[in-house]
Amino acid sequence: MKHERRILLFIINSFIYTIVTSNVKIPFFGLFLVRSYTSVYSYMIYNISVTDPESHFLFITYTIPNVDSEFIEIQLPAWRPGRYEIQNFAKNIQFIEAISRSGDKLSLDKITKDRWRIETKGESEVQVRYSYYAAIQNAGSSYVDNELWYLNFINFCMYTEGRISEPCTVKLNLPNGFDVACGLPVFWDVVDNIPTAYANTLAASDFYQLVDSPLLASATLQKCEYIVDEIPFIIWMHGNLKPNWERIKRDFTRFSREQIATMKEFPEDRYHFLNLILPTAFYHGVEHRNSTMIVLGPDDEGEGLYFDLLGVSSHELFHAWNIIRIRPKELLPYDFTKENYFRTCFVVEGCTTYYGDLFLKRAGVFNLESYVKELQVYMKRHFENSANSSQSLADSSFDLWLDGYEKGIPNRKVSVYHKGALVALILDLYLRKKSSHQNSLDDVMRLLWLRFGKPFIGYAIEDYIYIVEEVAGESLEWYWNDCIFTSEPLETRLNEALAFVGLQMTTFSNGNIQLNVLDDFRAQIQREKWLETVQEIAEEDDDDEGKE
Numbered sequence: 001m002k003h004e005r006r007i008l009l010f011i012i013n014s015f016i017y018t019i020v021t022s023n024v025k026i027p028f029f030g031l032f033l034v035r036s037y038t039s040v041y042s043y044m045i046y047n048i049s050v051t052d053p054e055s056h057f058l059f060i061t062y063t064i065p066n067v068d069s070e071f072i073e074i075q076l077p078a079w080r081p082g083r084y085e086i087q088n089f090a091k092n093i094q095f096i097e098a099i100s101r102s103g104d105k106l107s108l109d110k111i112t113k114d115r116w117r118i119e120t121k122g123e124s125e126v127q128v129r130y131s132y133y134a135a136i137q138n139a140g141s142s143y144v145d146n147e148l149w150y151l152n153f154i155n156f157c158m159y160t161e162g163r164i165s166e167p168c169t170v171k172l173n174l175p176n177g178f179d180v181a182c183g184l185p186v187f188w189d190v191v192d193n194i195p196t197a198y199a200n201t202l203a204a205s206d207f208y209q210l211v212d213s214p215l216l217a218s219a220t221l222q223k224c225e226y227i228v229d230e231i232p233f234i235i236w237m238h239g240n241l242k243p244n245w246e247r248i249k250r251d252f253t254r255f256s257r258e259q260i261a262t263m264k265e266f267p268e269d270r271y272h273f274l275n276l277i278l279p280t281a282f283y284h285g286v287e288h289r290n291s292t293m294i295v296l297g298p299d300d301e302g303e304g305l306y307f308d309l310l311g312v313s314s315h316e317l318f319h320a321w322n323i324i325r326i327r328p329k330e331l332l333p334y335d336f337t338k339e340n341y342f343r344t345c346f347v348v349e350g351c352t353t354y355y356g357d358l359f360l361k362r363a364g365v366f367n368l369e370s371y372v373k374e375l376q377v378y379m380k381r382h383f384e385n386s387a388n389s390s391q392s393l394a395d396s397s398f399d400l401w402l403d404g405y406e407k408g409i410p411n412r413k414v415s416v417y418h419k420g421a422l423v424a425l426i427l428d429l430y431l432r433k434k435s436s437h438q439n440s441l442d443d444v445m446r447l448l449w450l451r452f453g454k455p456f457i458g459y460a461i462e463d464y465i466y467i468v469e470e471v472a473g474e475s476l477e478w479y480w481n482d483c484i485f486t487s488e489p490l491e492t493r494l495n496e497a498l499a500f501v502g503l504q505m506t507t508f509s510n511g512n513i514q515l516n517v518l519d520d521f522r523a524q525i526q527r528e529k530w531l532e533t534v535q536e537i538a539e540e541d542d543d544d545e546g547k548e
């Protein structure tokens, strides 16, 4: 079909969806659509409206084109990438119906808790209309009111079985004056030989991209932009605060540059930090393909809030490599219908937790004192809470789907974040000590990127072991046994590693943990090598970079 006609029909149909939502019927368009009975789109369309913002309900019309079977099945995800537990978003759907393009009801049967079968009756296009309750503010939820549309499409967008890889568009019927922050590009096409962008309409190459692209829209969004290696990074804020953009730009530029200098290239051509700042205490970030969604508070916390912002932002940015592209093979592709078990979350979250703060120190954003304080936090969380747990890290990774995000029973599980970060630290310092800093965990991450992330083929736990031992130049049976696959106590191994860089963890008789910097000149030299930047550019460039 010619572009012009397709676009014309797209515009008209967008208009119709608005009308349908408000229950007004316009006969002309009905006739028009009967005449153009064959499907005209090559993409799935999600039309999103909010008629009563205070009710927190979204109204979604999901249009499925090119239907050619007697039945189709539609699925709402049961979980979201970044949090490996079943969340059952379908419980937030209040009503649902399927209609033909001419408005006739089609039979729709629920066949699992979040899957429906529609009898298509020979229709080439099916619309599913439903409402979704969007009233939760965390980094993986959706929330709408008079002032804000905060959307995670994974919560409420369905896909059609067998067609998850087809392109999608999202039409947002936003209030006037709202700006949109989202990693998805604006939908555009050529009309009369003129490239035309469609207001408040976004495009995704497939369902995976759509649901990996959260969105903030409001009339009071604040933003700033900085550039590293010609890649624009955009920081968006919604909330009751006045950001110190100069300081933010300086510090974000530093850690972004350090990460890219370490990994040698960035996986995306643009990146968005989406921040929702609440009046109440909150700390939550979720990684996405070319963006991250961060929810922090309270908005009047000052320096504490700023340190949280730095810590979570550096962590989430490193996920742009580590899991978004360097993906455990069990998660490639995501199966949104059920648990996707994997044993390597200690690589996904452990290495990312370790690197999030390490990059801040190496980039000069954190001083030694701040960095040691962060290391001490992981140590306290692990040794004061779960030092005697019966599970290994690999088993706790597998069981994320069971109890990964709750306190759990005593002495059962370990944190893939905290113990994961500590074993990443042990490995990094071992590799550095053995090679006089010639090799490190940086080499492991780069090889994972080159062999698995860049080609996007997914790695197995054996691949990680192989790469680590290749960098080490030896078998590391002790490491896999003591740190990853059993519940051996970690304290001795950790202090052996820390001694190399002049740090020591002490456990007091009441179980409290403290990390100290030792007065040891030789170890201080090693510590400085461990924590030095990998960037070759002059420090003076720092202040100018973010002002472009």
Ligand SMILES: [Zn+2]
Pocket (backbone or CB within 6 Å): 287, 315, 319, 348, 349, 352
């Ligand atoms: Zn993470």
